[in-house]
Amino acid sequence: MASLRQWATELGFSQIGVADVDLSSAEAPLMDWLARGFHGEMHYMASHGLKRARPAELVPGTVRVITARMDYLPASLPPLPGEWQRIEWDRLHRPTAAAVSMYARGRDYHKVLRARLQKLADKLAELIGPFGHRVFTDSAPVLEVELASRSGLGWRGKHTLLLSREAGSAFFLGEIFVDIALPLTEAETAHCGSCQACIDVCPTQAIVGERLVDARRCISYLTIEQAGPIPPELRPLMGNRIYGCDDCQLICPWNKFARRAVLPDFDVRPALANPDLLQLWSWDEATFLRLTEGSPIRRIGFASWQRNIAVAMGNALRGQLDGAVRVAMRDALSAWLSTPPAGTDAALVGEHVEWALAQAPTA
Ligand code: SF4
Ligand code: SF4
Structure with a gap:
């Protein structure tokens, strides 16, 4: 384990653990x-069935799971x-600003983590010889928080x-x-105590119980996972959050210990350093594709990106705005409506866009 930990550190991971594959209590x-429909349109969550809780069925021969954590706060944040x-x-309270979840301002973590997990497995194979393995990150068939908490990386917050x-x-x-019986690491106990700040702060009341999120109400789901229209009753609650939502993490007292990324991959892209809604709305699809190349944002596609920005602009128009900014926003939205691009996404x-314009007092 000492060698594994050393290599993991060299590869940019902050902590690793080893979990057993018996997740039956989960x-x-x-x-x-799933039965309550809290996964919304994330049908892939259901499609793997109980294989998700049974690693040895998902990857035959698996007897242990090496879990790993990689910190992502951009290194440029004030100390x-x-x-x-x-x-x-402050950004969330400025209606003309655009809020993009902190994890998504740099390079797509899927590629970064997968490549480095594979390197970690390769290192181990050099030491002990070939062994069966498969790497995952943020992958639907894997109960990764469950595995991480059982192997001591932390506990599941509320x-x-x-x-x-x-x-x-x-x-x-x-x-x-992995198909090798590595020694297990000890599970972590919960330390939320009587705190429920995340439940109280959630803009859409998506945390419907302790450790229970109704994804259909969660802004991260609505802005990233859901492909179609955003339910109108939730739009006003989304504020200026155009890609993901960090509120339940921002309020969490444990995040005073959150750490900066050690890899430059998670440095903030210039276009996302201090974005404002009008500026992002001015992007055409080619600009979107160029500026989000290699970013997780690209996965949602241009239509969902514009959908999200339109909702945020509608929310800005409903509130107090400088007169010139209000006019500029209305004009930008109206201009889109007068020459919409062809295609079903339009x-x-x-x-x-029509919803956004309807939020704006005209006088
Ligand atoms: S990400 Fe935002 S919307 Fe989702 S549960 Fe957390 S605070 Fe609520
Ligand atoms: S804010 Fe953090 S510590 Fe408080 S309940 Fe939520 S997850 Fe737990």
Whole structure:
């Protein structure tokens, strides 16, 4: 394990653990979450069935899972304690600003983590010889928070994300399913106590119970996972969050321990350093594709990107705005409506643009 830990550190991981594959006690809560429809349109969550809770069925021969954590706070954030949260709250209160989830401002973590997990497996193979393995990160068939908490990387917070006493929740998780009986690492106990700040702060009340999120109400789901229209009753609650939502993490007291990324991959892209809605709305599809190349944002596609920005502009127009900015926003939205691009996505974006314009007092 000492060598494994050393290599993991060299590859940019902050912590690793080893979990057993018996996740049977997680099966009932998983089936209940699915039965209540809390996964929304994420049908891939259901399609793997109980294989998700049974690593040895997902990858035959698996007897252990190596779990890994990689911190992602951009290195450029101010060093003072609490300062980066203040900057993020401030952004959320500026209606013309655009809020993109912190994890998504740099390179797509899927590629970064997968490549480095594979390197870690290769290192181990050099030492012990070939062994069966498969790497995952943020992969639907894997109960990664469950595996991470059982292997001591942290505990499941009431917002359902993994929390670490050393690093809050600002990290990515990855796993290597292996067919070798590595020694297990000890599970972590929960340290939320009586706190329920994340439940109280959630703009859409998506955290419907402790460690229970109704994804259909969660802004991360609505802006990233859901392809169609955003339910009109939830749009006003989304504020200026155009890609993901960090509120339940920003409020969490454990995130005073959140750590900066050690890899430059998670440095903030210039276009996302301080984005404003009008500026992002001016992007055409070619600009979107160019500026989001290699970013997780690209996965949602241009139509969903515009849909999200239109909702945020509608929310800005409903509130107090400088007169010139209000006119510029209305004009930009109206201009889109007068020359909508051809194609089925135009109907989706157009409906959100009309909604946005309807939020604006005309006088
Ligand atoms: S990400 Fe945002 S919307 Fe989703 S549960 Fe957390 S605070 Fe609520
Ligand atoms: S905000 Fe409080 S309840 Fe929520 S995850 Fe953090 S410590 Fe737990």
